[in-house]
Amino acid sequence: MSVNPALVGREFPPTEPYLVGREKVREFARAVFATSPVNFDVDAAREAGHADLVAPPTFPVVIQEATLAQLLAEPDGGIDFSRVVHGDQQFAYTRPIVAGDELIARLAVTGVKTLGGNAMVTAESTITDQDGEHVVTAISTLVVRGEA
C-alpha cells in the first residue's frame, strides 16, 4: 500500500493533555547535552523571567510524538512505519515550554508528495497551553521509502 494522497488537509483530534514535569525537563536537558542553568535550576529560570524550568528547544518533540502516532495509526493512511525516515524538522516558537505547562497538540497533514519511489508527508502539530495560547508549532516531513 502506498501513502494515501487524500491525507492532505486531514485534521486530527487534540491529544490528551501533557503535564510538563521539572524532572522530565531536567532528564531531557541532560540527554541533549544542555548546560544552561535555566534548564536545571528553578531560581535561575525565575531570575531570567520564566515561570519555571525551561525545556530545551527540541523538547516539543515529546508532545509531537503523540500526534505522529495518530497519523501512523490512520487506517487508510498507507504509511508503513518500518519504511519511514525523518526527512526534516522545524519548530516555530511563540514561547519556550516551561515546567508546569499542560499542553495539547493538534495535527494537520499539510502535504503529501511523491518523488521518485518515495512519498513525503508533511505534518504540522500545533501545541497550545492550558489557556489555549499558542506555544510552538512542530513541523515534520516524513519520507516513506518505496518498495525497491
Place this chain on the structure above:
Amino acid sequence: MRAPGSDLSVGDIIAEDSVPLTRDALVRYAGASGDFNPIHYRDDVAKTVGLPGVIAHGMLTMGLAVQPVVDWLGDPARILDYRVRFTRPVVVDPEIGVVVSVLAKVAVLDEEAGEARIDLTVKVGEETVLGKAQVRVRLD
C-alpha cells in the same frame, strides 16, 4: 566570539563545539524522548534496514546542535524558529562512539527587527550530517 548585544557581522562565528556521542547517550536520549526505535540500540536491527550499524536519533543530533547557540544567547526564549534537514545518519561505534562537531555562524542580520539567522554546520569528520540547519533568534 561575539555576544548577542555586540556588533555582529554576517559571517561571524558565534559558537563552536564538539560533542562525543557514545551508545549510552543514545540510551539516555531514548528514555528521555520516548523514541525506542531499535535502530538506535541494536546493530542487528539497524543492519536489516540497510544501515551500517546503530545510529543516533536525528532528534538527538538536532537537540545537541542547538545547545552552543542557547549558551551564546543565554536564554532559550530568544530562539524563534529552529529547523534542520536530516541528510546523513550518525553511526555510533559501540566502542569508540563518534564526535559530532558544531559550528554556528551569523548568516543573516536584520537589525531593524532585532533578529538574526544563525546557520549551523554539523559534521562527523568531514561529512555534514544536518543540512539547512538554521536558527532564527531575537538579539535585543
